[in-house]
Amino acid sequence: MKVGGQAVIEGVLMLGSRVSMAVRNKNGEIVLEDLSQSSVTTKRLFKVPLLRGFVSLYFSLYFGIKALNRSAEISSGETAKKSDLFWTTLFAFGLAIGLFVMLPMWITGLFGILRKNEVLFAIVEGGLRLTFFVLYVWIISLFPDVRRLFQYHGAEHMVINAYESNEQLDLDNVKKYGTIHPRCGTSFIMIFLIFSVVVLSLASPIASKSFAWRLLSRLVLLPLTAGFAYELLRVSSKSPTLFKFLFYPGLFFQKLTTAQPDDSQLEVAIAALKRVLPDLAKEEGPEYFG
Template sequence: MKIGGQAIIEGVLMMGKNVAIAVRNNNGEIVVEEIGKKTPSSLKLFKVPFLRGLISLFYSLYYGIYALDRSAEISSGQKMKKSETFWSIFLAVVLAVGLFLVLPVFLTSLLTFLRGNEFLFSLVEGLIRLGLFLLYVYIISLLKDVKRFFQYHGAEHMVIHAYESNEPLIDEKIRKYSTIHPRCGTNFVMIFLIFSIIFFSLLGWILHLNVFWKVISRVAFIPVIVGFSYEFLRISARNSKAMRFLAAPGLLLQKLTTAIPDDSQIEVAIAALKKAVGEENKIDHAKEHEGPEFFG
């Protein structure tokens, strides 16, 4: 069984036979909860190439947002208000659209020598978008709370590596594994950004759009790029050296988005994984599941 997951506040979300979270509360105890039974791979449509990327992204966002809210409640001991959740999501979407969609187009439009050359305009715009994203990740990685979040991200990857290698889930066995994982959502984001540069550069040869419609097109074609990016992620996660080479930018980016966890964080990740595979006292290593199902 292939396991997916992601870091949450003072904890880890894991997806296997079901979806589970483990979070350390303000008393130092680990709280483990099952938050869902339906996973992307349980749907027939998940077998459809390109469409399964959108399905996986939907479930990643759906469970991810809920798990972040729930982990905030458990770790702080305070109930989250629905209005706080709504405004947090709203501001995150506005920031993402403004910073990574609108701003790159606007900045590129200021370069007058690019006017009339749609291919070069889209290429430069894509590189600016990529640069802004890398700068954003680097800046937040310097924050203390984010560093701790990235440690849980590293713990998630190390525990999944150990599980998928049939290792006993004990600290000394898990410690030998890397915090880098080929199915990580960080890889997906990097692949998405690179594919978007190629896609919109080629689109620039066909369509000549003003700044407004350029922004609209960047949003409209997101599902297409998600589909292609996910299929590439599935292929690159296999052992092909050529594909691993092409996926190298995403693997390198994980050097920023993961960190070496402490023993208590690994303990939390183990608890989440055991709950996700449906048996807290016994781990089933059957590998009948195909491909990545969750961005972590």
């Protein structure tokens, strides 16, 4: 079966036969917790082309935010207030919209010649959005806490690479594999950002020159753009030779978003993956919560 995952604070979230995460607490113990007892990919919406891309993005964000908040509690041993979690999440979404949607639009609009050509406007805006995103990730990668998160991201990729190569999931086998994976969400984001330029260019005949209408059109076209990007990623993963060029931006960008993990981080990722595999989920292991 196909599995996927995300890095969380001092741990890894995995999606397979169920949605689970493994987090190392402040006592050094690995804590396993189920966020869903079943696989979200069995839902009917995941079978509908184009729509499944946005649905996949929604569930990734939903479980990702939930796992990040819960992993922070487990790793620190402190319970966060729900109000604090709400405002933190709201701030994160506001920052994303402001930095990667509104700011590129505003800067592009400062150039008079671009305001008269919606196709050119979309190309320049998309280039700025991609540049801002890469710079943002590069800057936060310099912080030690984020760097540690990227190590867990690398650990997640290494264990999935080992699993997909039919290796037994132990440290020695997993350490043979790299931190790069073609189906990473990073590749999806890069394809999404690049393809958004195409979508907005094609939609230019119905675009208006007002800032409010442009912003609305970007938000409305978000599900469609995510759907096309997801389908491209699916096709390219099945025909890696023919669509190899689609992988290059994401694979290159993963050099920033992943880092080489240590053994203790790999142990956490292995525990998370075993938890979501039907044939391994019942093995004895650390204490389960949830």
